[in-house]
Amino acid sequence: RWANYVLSQYEKNTVDKSLSLSVQQLKLGKTLQILALSGEVFCEYGIWIKKYFKGLKTFVAGYSNGCQAYIPTRQAMKDGGFEADFPYYSKYSGGFKDCIESRIKSAVKSLDRCNS
Numbered sequence: 001r002w003a004n005y006v007l008s009q010y011e012k013n014t015v016d017k018s019l020s021l022s023v024q025q026l027k028l029g030k031t032l033q034i035l036a037l038s039g040e041v042f043c044e045y046g047i048w049i050k051k052y053f054k055g056l057k058t059f060v061a062g063y064s065n066g067c068q069a070y071i072p073t074r075q076a077m078k079d080g081g082f083e084a085d086f087p088y089y090s091k092y093s094g095g096f097k098d099c100i101e102s103r104i105k106s107a108v109k110s111l112d113r114c115n116s
Contacts, residue, residue, distance in 0.1 A: 022065045023107040032057045035108065036064030039071040049108055074101040
């Protein structure tokens with residue numbers, strides 16, 4: 001059934017070609033925060049976020065406000081492997097552009113600037 005659905009989307013030219021991801025921050029006092037990202041982000045994002053906010057105890061939460069796809073790093077897309085591209089069951093086509101990682105990191109950094 002899924003294959004028929006995807007094929008019908010291609011035939012109708014209605015395959016989604018973009019994906020919106022959200023990045024949110026909830027600060028709890030001066031030393032604790034939750035940083036929420038939509039999608040199933042690769043663990044390297046969480047590691048980077050915790051290093052970036054080294055002065056804060058940071059909990060990184062994926063699957064926040066939706067889980068449209070795995071969100072790979074640039075290196076994972078280059079290396080290939082498990083879920084480094086859109087999975088066959090996704091309604092999105094083509095995979096991410098190389099800039100996905102830099103866009104996510106820029107969004108995270110903009111949260112930090114908002115709190116300065």
